[in-house]
Amino acid sequence: MVDTNAARPVRVRFAPSPTGDLHIGGIRTAQFNWMFARRYGGKFILRIEDTDQKRTKEASLNGILEGLRWAGLNWDEGPDIGGPYGPYIQSERIDLYQHWAVWLIDHDLAYRAYETSEELESMSKGHKGYDRRGRSLTREDWARLDAEGRPYVVRFKVPLTGETTFTDMVRGPITTRNDTLQDAIILKSDGWPTYHLAHIVDDHLMEISHVIRAEEWIPSTPLHTLIYGAFGWEMPQIAHVPVILAADSGGKISKRKHPEAAISYFWKNGYLPEAVTNYLCNVGWNYGLTDENGEEMQVFSKEDAAKIFDITRVTGSGTKFDMVKLTWLNGVYIRNMDALELAKHLRPVLEAAGFEVNLDVLLQVVPLIRERIKTLNEIVETAGFFFAEDFTTPSADALIPKKMNAAQTAEALQRARAIMAALTDASPHAAEEPLRVLAEEMGLKPGQLFGAIRVAVTGQAVSPPLFESIAIIGETTTLARMDRAIEALSESSVETR
C-alpha cells in the first residue's frame, strides 16, 4: 500500500504549531515521519504552523527545535536551515493562502460568509452547525456588507450530496457522506487561513508525498480530500497514527494532567533520548525482529528501526503510554552505556543537586551504581553520599539494626572499626572475612553487622555494595564516619528494636 514511485520522491513533514512544549505524541508522529523518510531515502521537512495569532507563543519555536534535536530527529528542510520550498513558517506565507482562497471563490468553490461568532454560536445550538446561508449571497450583497464594514470569513463549498472516500495507509479506505460535512472556514476574518487551507496549500507547494499525522485528523480528512479535488491537486498519500492515551484515565494524554506528556519532562527527569525513541518505536508499531533466542528484540535504535519501518503495519487502535516500561528501557540503556559517557551524563545531575564532583571518583562509582539506577536523576539518592562534603551522621535510631540495641551496635561498630583500622591489605574485600568472624563471635548475622556499618558510612539503609563503596570513600573518611556513629549511639537510649 505504500506507493513510493520514483516519479514522486518521498517528502514527508512534521508540522507542529508553536503553542507550548512539544507533546510526546508529537514526538512520536515526528519520529514515524523521520523513520519513513529514512526508510525510503526521502526528505523530512519541519514546518511551523503558526496561523493562530492568539495561541502562538514566542518561545515555543525554540522549544520545538530543542525537543526534536534532543530526540535526534534531524530535518532536511526547515525554518532554521531553510530549503528550496521555503519559507517554512506559515505566518510568512499568508499571501499564498489568501491567493488560493480567492482562487476558490473565483471558481465558485468557496464563498464569503458574514456571520459573527455570536451568530454562529446560537446557530450551532443542538450541534446542527452552520446553515450555509452565505451561499445565497451575491457579489452585490458582498459589496453592500463590505460598505457596512462587516467582516467576513471564507468558507469551502462542500458538495451537498454524494460521498467522499480516501485511503488511509494504516486503515484502508474510509468513506464519508458529504452531507455530514460542514462548509468549513478556510480563511478567518483577520485574513489568516485556518489549518484546513494552509496545510493543503503548503503540502502541495512543498511537494509533500506522504502525510503521516495523528488520528484526530481522520474526521476532517474527507474535507481535505474535497479541497484537493477542488484545486485539482494530487493528494498526498495519507496515514493516521493512533493517539497516545494516558495510562490512568484512558483518554488523550494531556500536558495539563500528565507532566510526562511534555517532552521536556524526559530530559528534566534523567531519561536518555535513545531510550525514549526506542520506546516510541513500539507504541503503535512493532519492530518485530528476533534475537538469537528467537525472542522479539526490545532494545534497538531508531536508525535500525527506520531500515524496516512500514507505515502500513502501524496499528489503528489507541495506545496507552507505559511509563514503567520506558523507565525499564532507560535502565537498560544506562547499563549498556560506556562508563566514561555515563559519568559525563551523571556529573551535571550531581552538580545540579549541589555536589562537587571529581570525575575520577565518579568513574569509580559508576560500576557500582549502573545497574542500580533506571534514570540519571536517581544517582543523587543512590550515590550522593560519595560526594557529600557535609555528611550528616545518621541518628541512633537509623543506625541500630533489627533485634539489636544501642550498646550492642556501638560495640559492634567499635570492634569493626578496630579491625578495619588495623588492616594492611588495601584490597576492597580485605575486611570482609575478619568482619564475618567478628559477627559470629558477637552472635550476629553478617547482615546485621554489615547493615550497621552501611548506615554509619553511607547514611543509607540501602546502598551500593559495602566494601567497594568503602574503598572509594577512603579509610580516613570511613573511620571518621564510624566514630561519629559510635558517638551518636553512646548518647542514645534506644532499646532493642
Added chain:
RNA sequence: GCCCCUAUCGUCUAGAGGCCUAGGACGCGGCCCUCUCAAGGCUGAAACUCGGGUUCGAAUCCCGAUAGGGGCACCA
C-alpha cells in the same frame, strides 16, 4: 446528539484462515544468587469482548451488538 476509528494477557504487542496447547516484552508471584538494594538466572499466573454468519476449519473474513477512543471552533 451526529459522524468517524478501533477491539488479543493489567500494559505494549506477535498473529496476514489450518503452523495456536495463542508467542514475546514490561509489570506481577515464586525459587536461585546475595552484606542491603539492584542486576542476572530459572520458573509461574495472566488475553482472542459478545452474538450470528462464511468455511471442512476462524483470534484471523463478513454482519450486528457492546465497549473504548477520536472528531463535530474564525485551534491545530
